[in-house]
């Protein structure tokens with residue numbers, strides 16, 4: 001018999017108790033055990049960011065993160081971003097700015113952006129670029145993606161909105 | 176898929192050491208797993224038992240010891256170091272280095288202990304901590320020992336750590352009066368192509384002590400005594416500095432270098448020389464801000 005471990009975690013706000021093998025990655029558990037296939041695996045080497053999920057609010061590479069390490073923690077995936085069918089501001093911004101083509105990088109981009117904006121609600125363009133370093137997109141190009149994140153930061157933040165009204169936003173190069 | 180392994184999650188150092196002994200040696204300590212899991216996934220290592228050290232309190236925390244040394248727990252993540260007010264204040268070049276290491280996900284999971292224990296030749300912290308005169312503290316069932324970085328990192332992916340030894344912490348000496356410490360790198364991919372760390376002391380306007388370490392260029396981060404000597408006695412603010420930095424850069428011309436994805440050996444030596452110039456300027460700025 002293989003060794004099995006019970007883990008208790010919350011996934012997108014729902015408490016889960018799972019019996020898993022220690023070697024299972026968080027991506028495998030999310031996709032294969034919970035059917036949450038929004039989390040993608042591409043490089044499988046922590047380089048591309050397609051598998052980005054949040055563990056206690058921090059971006060992690062689910063492809064190389066043991067599910068047992070999420071024991072007792074709160075995991076959030078792209079499936080948890082929208083509320084009652086209404087897209088989160090960052091998702092809506094990706095639509096508005098046409099920030100995806102094939103979409104394979106998008107779940108990871110959205111989760112990386114979510115972590116970034118929760119940590120820093122009014123990032124500069126440079127901070128967005130730096131925060132998304134390590135999330136690779138092979139078709140859209142990064143300009144619309146960065147613009148979408150900046151747009152989401154403004155939409156979701158009163159200070160950002162005020163800056164726009166005054167025409168003195170610090171991310172002036174965004175458009 | 177990662178090959179099967181057994182997992183132990185000890186809560187104390189003694190439990191961790193006992194868990195290793197109980198396996199008869201077919202075990203490895205696990206921290207963030209950013210290197211270890213990758214190596215296992217690729218089939219380069221088959222390990223019976225992983226002993227997760229992330230819950231061991233001795234490996235946590237960042238603090239200034241009464242003697243002024245900065246102590247970083249081995250299981251402290253890159254993110255924690257980057258955001259530590261204490262590190263930003265005591266050793267700003269380390270906080271800056273951590274901010275530019277890898278990507279956010281690796282910084283969130285990866286630890287300083289795992290980075291040093293893995294001894295990847297392109298390690299940023301290993302190069303900087305070497306110049307700083309830092310040490311690592313190791314514990315095994317037979318006792319503890321503290322090693323300076325240059326005795327700890329002995330080759331590419333190879334350290335003086337015995338398999339059963341847990342790294343507990345990293346210790347960095349405080350800056351002397353008029354001392355500045357800096358680090359600069361150039362990276363095209365995830366890891367640096369070349370990096371340089373400088374530690375120097377400025378007294379009465381002249382450089383009175385200097386250490387230069389070069390990373391990512393050769394098989395291990397290396398101290399370059401010739402470059403450090405060339406800086407000694409130079410006028411930190413005036414014309415003499417230019418000649419001293421040129422001489423120091425010249426001393427990098429024959430350091431051990433290996434071609435890799437980033438470029439040829441000569442190209443990487445050239446990068447190191449450019450970075451040395453910048454790192455010396457930054458270290459002098461810090462030294463003089465301190466004075």
Ligand SMILES: Cc1cc2nc3c(=O)[nH]c(=O)nc-3n(C[C@H](O)[C@H](O)[C@H](O)COP(=O)(O)OP(=O)(O)OC[C@H]3O[C@@H](n4cnc5c(N)ncnc54)[C@H](O)[C@@H]3O)c2cc1C
Nearest residue numbers: 206207208209210211277285286289290292298299342365
């Ligand atoms: C995509 C990517 C980019 C990267 N870019 C950079 C970069 O630019 N610069 C840089 O410096 N590094 C870089 N790294 C390396 C990164 O810093 C390390 O992967 C990380 O710090 C390793 O820590 P960990 O906790 O994940 O170690 P683990 O993978 O858990 O362990 C690594 C090794 O150390 C051993 N070990 C871990 N902790 C201990 C301990 N306390 N006592 C004894 N042994 C221990 C393990 O047994 C294993 O052999 C990069 C890594 C990746 C994946």
Ligand code: FES
Nearest residue numbers: 042044046049063
């Ligand atoms: S699939 Fe995890 S980072 Fe690429």
Ligand code: FES
Nearest residue numbers: 101103105137138
């Ligand atoms: S939209 Fe295709 S990879 Fe980014």
